[in-house]
Amino acid sequence: MVGMSRRVAFCLAFYAALLASSAHAQETTLLVDVDHRPQISLDGPWHFIADPYREGWGSNPEHASLNGYAKNAHYVPGGPLVQYDFARSPTLNVPGDWNSQKDSLLYYEGLLWYQRDFTYHPKPHTHVFIHFGAASYAASIFINDQHVCDHQGGFTPFDCDITGIVKDGDNFVVAAVDDTRTVDRVPTLRKDWWNYGGLIRPVSLVEVPDTYIDDYSLQLQRGTQDQIYGYVHVVGANAGTHVTLGIPGLHIEKDAVTDTNGRAEFSFAAPGLELWSPEHPRLYDLALRAGYDQLKDEIGFRTVEVKGDQILLNGKPIFLRGVSYHDEAPFRSGRSWSEKDAQTLLGWAQELHCNFVRMAHYPHTENEYRLADKLGILVWSEIPVYWGINWTNPPTLDAAKHQLWEMIRRDHNHASVILWSMSNETPESPERNAFIHQLAVEARKEDPTRLITSAIVTHFKGTTAVLADPLGQDLDVLGYNEYIGWYQGTAATIPDYTWQNPMGKPVIMSEFGAGAKAGLHGPDTEKFTEEYQDNVYRQQFQMMEKIPFLRGMTPWALMDFRSPMRQLPGIQDDYNRKGLVSDKGEKKKAFFTLQDYYAKMQK
């Protein structure tokens, strides 16, 4: 997977413009497995100032400046003029999007400043990072009057090294978070979900020794079921630094030394290894040590491959009984982030007898992947290259590549993840093909062990679906979205449709479905009734049973989710109602139909 030098080169290009704006800001990193490291939580109430006119930037409204709100000045009666004061400002909970916390912020998009105080006691020979689980969409971070880092991409974590900036005793952090939609961002101006902004995932301080592990990867060698290979990357290590790796459950204790790039390679046999699978999600405790640093993880080993139009898990064909879902919090809406949220969402997937989920349309919170590892649920993980983005703009490609890199870096040790998705429903064009081709090349370089996919729009010739989008050439598995019975045709016509797969690759029906308001009943021909949705599912199953190359399905969607595109009063009220469960947790008729269908498939 990634070498440090590639990462540095990539980040230098990406951040050049931002760095130019501040002499102090540094590059961020991403500490793998950070949730298993001891952390000092900075979660809780943070003061905030919504700043639609970008006053807080100081003299230059486009760039980070220490003359604005980052200074964290205080208004003192009788003192100099100060026109803001975090200490007198209201608070928002972190983690959490701002939209769902205050009625006045429900539709707010733009710049919002966060601030909190914290105490810290530096230790010798220790690096300290401030870790952000995700900040949507762009963030500039300031500690004690210093601009420490910038980050773009709303769904992936970043860590800024604040060693030497954070001082003994009282400190403060200011985060300028901006979720303005722009044509160049990923995603871009239009999307069928809420543009939740803010510090949507946990924030913490993470201490590591001077020499520390920032990345590792361990995988089964393709084609084998007991040969493990991988690497541990150590920052600050001289060549020849010893790295140990222990898997007590397999009686494995290995030793390797770092090369001049800080990388120690491992390759060994693991006799008696129990493979990870949905039926047997065996995780092994893993302990890594390099100098004074140690990292623990729980890791599963499995292989995933494609053979003809089959998907093989651990060498055997598998059918993926899935469901798609947004990272939206059950019962309260807003961004999901807690373990309880993850348990509810994946708990519903389990009730449906799913062995697979599509985490749409962006990387979800890491605890969902952890739980999927434990529950034995396979995962499709996606970056928000959604609908028509700016295919010809190099910074847009950089932003997509960067989000892809961060997704793979964060999640490449989760056995549950089998598919990296490059995009969703992108309109066909040579520019689009070239853009996603580059992403696929990047993904394969970063992670040669998993499969590459995309959710593609299905094109029809009459009632024949022809799966010939040229994007398929770059993919291992073809995802196709279709809404027969909702946006096209009636439910009754669904079984008439036939499917052709000229590329001969495995196909997943990555979306199908219909809207229904929970509790709205009526004839199964009336849209938005539970009966209509249920009927669409039943007809879809009939059609899909006749598709010989179908290897899985992820109907749209597990739960209703907020979207400003859904305006029908009394029915949608700002929610996409294609959930099998409502945003309040009510199960609709189709939930039980899918549950029965998957139960029968299991037998």
Ligand code: GCB
């Ligand atoms: C799609 C999109 C998904 C939408 C869905 C819908 O094709 O991929 O993001 O929410 O359709 O409900 O229209």
